Amino acid sequence: MFPYIILNGVNSKNVPGLLIQNFPPITKPEMRTNIEEIDGRDGDIITDLGYAAYDKTFDIGITDRSVVNQVIGFFNSHGTVTFSNEPGIVYDYKIIKQIDFNKLIRFKTATVTMHVQPFKYFLTEKELEFVGDKQLLNVPDYIQTKNGINLTVADNVFSLSGTSTEQTSFMVPMDYLLLEPGRYILYAYSSGSGTNNCQAAVINDVATTGTCFGYGPIDLENNKTLNKTDDYSTPKSFNYVYLKVPNNQTVDFNLHLKLTKINEEGLKIINKGNVYSLPQVTVYGTGDITLGVNGKSVFTINLGLEEYITIDATNLEASKDGVLKNRLVTGNYDNFKLNPGVNFVNYTGIVEKITLKKYSRWL
Numbered sequence: 001m002f003p004y005i006i007l008n009g010v011n012s013k014n015v016p017g018l019l020i021q022n023f024p025p026i027t028k029p030e031m032r033t034n035i036e037e038i039d040g041r042d043g044d045i046i047t048d049l050g051y052a053a054y055d056k057t058f059d060i061g062i063t064d065r066s067v068v069n070q071v072i073g074f075f076n077s078h079g080t081v082t083f084s085n086e087p088g089i090v091y092d093y094k095i096i097k098q099i100d101f102n103k104l105i106r107f108k109t110a111t112v113t114m115h116v117q118p119f120k121y122f123l124t125e126k127e128l129e130f131v132g133d134k135q136l137l138n139v140p141d142y143i144q145t146k147n148g149i150n151l152t153v154a155d156n157v158f159s160l161s162g163t164s165t166e167q168t169s170f171m172v173p174m175d176y177l178l179l180e181p182g183r184y185i186l187y188a189y190s191s192g193s194g195t196n197n198c199q200a201a202v203i204n205d206v207a208t209t210g211t212c213f214g215y216g217p218i219d220l221e222n223n224k225t226l227n228k229t230d231d232y233s234t235p236k237s238f239n240y241v242y243l244k245v246p247n248n249q250t251v252d253f254n255l256h257l258k259l260t261k262i263n264e265e266g267l268k269i270i271n272k273g274n275v276y277s278l279p280q281v282t283v284y285g286t287g288d289i290t291l292g293v294n295g296k297s298v299f300t301i302n303l304g305l306e307e308y309i310t311i312d313a314t315n316l317e318a319s320k321d322g323v324l325k326n327r328l329v330t331g332n333y334d335n336f337k338l339n340p341g342v343n344f345v346n347y348t349g350i351v352e353k354i355t356l357k358k359y360s361r362w363l
Contacts, residue, residue, distance in 0.1 A: 006082040007074065015074045017067030021059040021109070023085045028363050029054055029118035051118035051363070056083075056091075061109045068105055075099060081114060082123055089362065092117040119361045122272065128359065130267045132285065132351035133260035136184075137202065138175040139241055146170065149245050158255040160198075164245045172241040174202075179236045183262045185229045187350045188218045189287030191305055192253025195220040199244040202259060204237055213238060213259070222253065223304060225287035225349055229262070256286050258350045266295075266344035272360040276337045278313035279359040281345070289349030291331075293338065299331035301349075311336070314358070 003020040004012045012018050032049040062071060078094040097113040104110035135156070142153040147168040152159045158172070188200050201217035214228025230236075245251055271277050283289060283301060285308070291299040303309055309325050311318045313336040318329040338359055347354065 004084045007077055008079040008081075010074070012074065015067075015070055017063040018071050018074065019061040019063065020084075021061050023058050023083050024056045026086060027054075053115060053117050055097075055113050056093075056116050057111060057113045059109060059111055060104070062104060063108075065105050065108070068101060071104070072099075072101060075112060081116070086120075088123050089120045090123045091120050119275065119277075119363065121358055121362075122360050125272075125358075125360055128269065128356045130354045132353055133263055136177060136179070136259045136261070137241070137257055138177075139172060139257075140175070142172055144170060144172075149251065151243070156257070158200075158241070158243065158257070159253075160243070160245065160255070161252045163250040164247055167247045168245045170241075170243040171203075172243065174239060174241055177202075177238045177259075179232055179238070181232050181234060183229065183231045183264075184213070185227050185260060185262050185348075186213050186218070187225055187227045187256075187258045187260075187287070188220060189225045189256045189350055190220045190253045191223055192251075193222065194249055194251035195222045195253050197246045197249065198251065198253075199242075200255060200257065201242040202238050202257075203240050203242045205239065212242075217242065217244070220253075220255070225289075227348075256350055263346075266346035267354065269338055269343045269345055269356060269359055271338045271340050271343060273362040274340055275361060275363050276339050277359055277361040278333070278336060279338055280310065280312045280314070280357040281336075282308055282310040282355045283347070283351060284308040284353040285349060285351040287350050289347060289351060291336075292346045293336055294344055295346060296335070297331075297346075298336045299329055302328045303349075304328075313337075 003023055005020055012020055029051040032052045034047040034049055036045045062068065075095060080090045081093045082090050093114045093116045096115045099112055100110050137156065139153050139156050144151045148165045149160060149162045149168050151170055153172060186202060198220045199217035200220060202213040204211040214230045218226050218228055283291060285303055286305060287303060289301040289303055290297050291301060299311065301309060306320060309318055309320050309328060311329060313333045316333045318325045
């Protein structure tokens with residue numbers, strides 16, 4: 001079988017008259033190092049600085065000089081490349097050195113040099129998608145006006161507006177919930193104004209400390225995710241969401257509540273490669289979210305109402321639809337490493353879904 005390459009999904013065999021004559025050897029990228037010599041000390045200190053990008057050089061030919069323009073168009077590119085001697089593997093590349101197309105026209109042969117990044121990826125590796133921890137609260141749509149405060153509930157989001165004429169509390173019916181023995185967490189995220197001194201709780205019949213999830217309500221804060229945890233050795237039931245607004249307070253905010261069972265282990269990810277990977281992860285959710293790997297917290301994400309954000313650990317940036325969102329993420333990108341083999345991605349917060357790409361890679 002004749003050699004071929006695939007550039008950004010286009011096979012060289014589909015370029016009329018183009019021949020791939022040979023391939024460079026498969027090599028391990030060089031480790032960049034800093035070597036420091038210290039007077040009075042034997043030897044030196046070598047510090048690894050990371051793997052270096054390198055060049056892959058191969059020869060091409062043409063069967064007819066009339067196809068040169070098609071060949072020029074094919075190699076006027078950058079992105080991903082697969083060589084037929086490494087099927088199923090993709091490199092990130094850019095052609096920096098000029099190809100001598102005059103030589104190609106005169107002698108029907110030329111040399112191509114591709115500058116490739118040190119790591120390679122599995123071409124057909126599927127994007128992983130995980131649904132967030134199950135939302136256990138289900139609050140039917142609801143409308144009530146009381147003491148100057150308007151309350152509406154739609155799609156499990158509570159909206160409060162108005163000015164209270166006295167301290168006002170709401171008992172919002174929810175679907176009956178029976179929690180089996182285990183450890184649970186209630187998240188509350190409010191966005192808007194007037195949340196100070198307002199409270200939210202999940203209760204059974206009446207708002208007392210003994211009937212509240214977490215043994216007490218959550219004191220709301222604007223644009224901040226708060227939580228309470230509780231452990232049950234016997235089943236515990238709940239049937240209302242309790243909300244309180246102080247006297248003579250103007251409010252205009254939305255409240256997101258999520259009650260879920262705590263996932264101690266995290267999401268299982270297998271890096272099938274032979275070197276650690278720095279994956280691309282997209283987090284869908286609301287409010288403040290933490291994201292980590294193998295039990296260690298790495299990122300704090302101030303997602304707010306952005307709906308989702310993509311963190312590219314390789315390129316050290318966060319974005320949404322191509323717009324940089326680095327200000328929403330704090331943490332060390334280099335620490336979001338997936339070692340070869342089994343890893344676990346852990347998170348906290350109101351998370352609806354997480355997806356991962358480029359989680360396996362090779363040298």
